[in-house]
Amino acid sequence: MFFSIKKIIGKLLNLGFTDAFGNDLNQKHVVNFSYLMFCVSCLVMIVVFLFRQMPSIAFFSFVGLIIGLVGLRYNYMGYFSRAQLLMPIVKICQITILSLFYFGSASGFHWFFVNVIAYAFIVFRVDQRFTKYWVVTGSVLLFLVCEFLNPKGVYLTAFEQAVVLTIVFLSVCFNFAVVINLVMSRLKAVNSHLRTLAERDELTGLSNRRKVLADAVNIFADSVINRELCVFSIVDLDHFKKINDTFGHEAGDLVLAQVATMMGSVIRSQDEIGRYGGEEFIVIMRNTNLKNAEVVMERLRDAVENMLIETEQGIVIPVTISAGLASIGPNISRYEEILAMADKALYTAKRNGRNRISVHSSFQN
Numbered sequence: 001m002f003f004s005i006k007k008i009i010g011k012l013l014n015l016g017f018t019d020a021f022g023n024d025l026n027q028k029h030v031v032n033f034s035y036l037m038f039c040v041s042c043l044v045m046i047v048v049f050l051f052r053q054m055p056s057i058a059f060f061s062f063v064g065l066i067i068g069l070v071g072l073r074y075n076y077m078g079y080f081s082r083a084q085l086l087m088p089i090v091k092i093c094q095i096t097i098l099s100l101f102y103f104g105s106a107s108g109f110h111w112f113f114v115n116v117i118a119y120a121f122i123v124f125r126v127d128q129r130f131t132k133y134w135v136v137t138g139s140v141l142l143f144l145v146c147e148f149l150n151p152k153g154v155y156l157t158a159f160e161q162a163v164v165l166t167i168v169f170l171s172v173c174f175n176f177a178v179v180i181n182l183v184m185s186r187l188k189a190v191n192s193h194l195r196t197l198a199e200r201d202e203l204t205g206l207s208n209r210r211k212v213l214a215d216a217v218n219i220f221a222d223s224v225i226n227r228e229l230c231v232f233s234i235v236d237l238d239h240f241k242k243i244n245d246t247f248g249h250e251a252g253d254l255v256l257a258q259v260a261t262m263m264g265s266v267i268r269s270q271d272e273i274g275r276y277g278g279e280e281f282i283v284i285m286r287n288t289n290l291k292n293a294e295v296v297m298e299r300l301r302d303a304v305e306n307m308l309i310e311t312e313q314g315i316v317i318p319v320t321i322s323a324g325l326a327s328i329g330p331n332i333s334r335y336e337e338i339l340a341m342a343d344k345a346l347y348t349a350k351r352n353g354r355n356r357i358s359v360h361s362s363f364q365n
C-alpha cells in the first residue's frame with residue numbers, strides 16, 4: 001500500500017520528463033511537487049469554505065486551482081520557465097490576499113512565504129538570480145506587510161486561527177522534508193548514473209579499463225588478506241585487425257560487442273570482466289585455482305569459436321580468442337605482477353597458434 005502510494009507520487013512528480021538524467025531535474029521535480037501541493041491545498045480550501053458557506057474564498061481557491069493546473073500542464077508540456085515563474089506569482093498573490101483580507105496574521109498563514117523563498121532558492125538557477133532576488137525580496141516585504149497590517153482578519157475565530165497556524169506549521173515542515181528528500185534522491189540517482197557512465201565501456205557494456213583495474217586491486221587485496229587464490233586472465237581476439245580489414249570497422253565493433261556478451265554469459269557471476277583496451281579483455285576469478293580457471297576459460301574459448309556472428313550482408317565472421325592465465329602466488333606482492341604473467345601466457349598462446357588457453361607456469365621465462 002505504502003509503496004504503491006509512493007509509486008503514484010513518483011509518477012506524478014515525473015510528469016513531463018523525457019530524459020531521466022538531464023539537467024534541471026531537481027528543479028523540475030520541485031516545480032511539479034509545488035504545483036501538486038498547491039492544487040491539493042486549493043481543493044481542500046474549496047471544500048472547507050463551501051461547507052462553511054464562504055463562497056468568496058471558495059471561488060478564490062477555485063481560480064487558484066485552475067491556475068495551478070495550468071502551471072502543472074506547462075511543466076508537463078516542457079514550458080519549464082513559464083511553469084517555474086507562475087508558481088511563485090500565484091502563491092504570493094494567494095498568501096497575501098488570504099492573509100490580508102480573510103485570515104489575518106494571527107493565523108500564521110503568511111508563514112507560507114517561507115515555502116516561496118525556499119522554492120526560489122532551489123528552482124531558480126544562477127542565470128535566473130534576478131528573478132530569484134525579486135521573488136525573495138517580494139516575499140519578505142509582503143510577509144512584513146501581512147504581519148503588521150491586519151493581525152485579526154475578518155473570517156476566522158481565534159480558535160480557527162490557531163488551527164490554521166498549526167496546519168501552516170505542519171505543512172511547511174512537510175514541504176521542506178519532501179523537497180529535501182526529492183533533491184537528495186535526485187542527486188543520488190544522477191550520481192550513480194554518472195558513476196555507471198564513468199565505469200562502463202560504451203561499446204561492450206562491460207566495465208572499462210579503469211573499473212576493471214580498480215576491481216583487480218580490490219580482489220587481489222581481499223585474496224591476500226583472506227589467504228585465498230585468485231586468477232587473472234587476459235583474453236585477446238585473434239587476428240582482429242584482419243577482421244576489421246576484411247569486414248570493416250563496424251563489423252569489428254559488432255564482433256567485440258557480441259564476444260563481450262558471450263563472455264558475460266559464460267563467465268561465472270562471482271568473476272569480474274572488463275575491457276582492457278582495443279580487443280583485449282580481463283577476467284578476474286576470485287577464490288579459484290588455475291585448474292578451475294582454465295576450465296572456465298576453455299569453455300569461453302569454445303563458446304566463442306562456435307559463435308555465429310553475421311554482418312548486415314549475412315556473412316558469418318569467424319572469431320576465435322586466445323587467453324593467458326596466471327594465479328596469485330607466494331612471492332607476488334602486486335596485482336600488476338599477475339597481469340604481467342597472464343600477458344606472458346597470452347603471448348605463448350598466440351605463438352603456439354592462437355585459439356587456445358595458456359597458463360603461466362612459475363618455471364616459464
Ligand SMILES: Nc1nc2c(ncn2[C@@H]2O[C@H](COP(=O)(O)OP(=O)(O)OP(=O)(O)O)[C@@H](O)[C@H]2O)c(=O)[nH]1
Nearest residue numbers: 236237238239240241242244249252253278279350
Ligand atoms: N572495430 C574496432 N577495432 C578496434 C577497436 N579497438 C582496437 N581495434 C583494432 O584492433 C586491432 C588489433 O590489432 P592487433 O593488435 O594487430 O592484433 P590482432 O590483429 O588481433 O592480432 P593478434 O592479437 O596477434 O591475433 C587494430 O587494428 C585496432 O585498430 C575497436 O573498438 N573497434
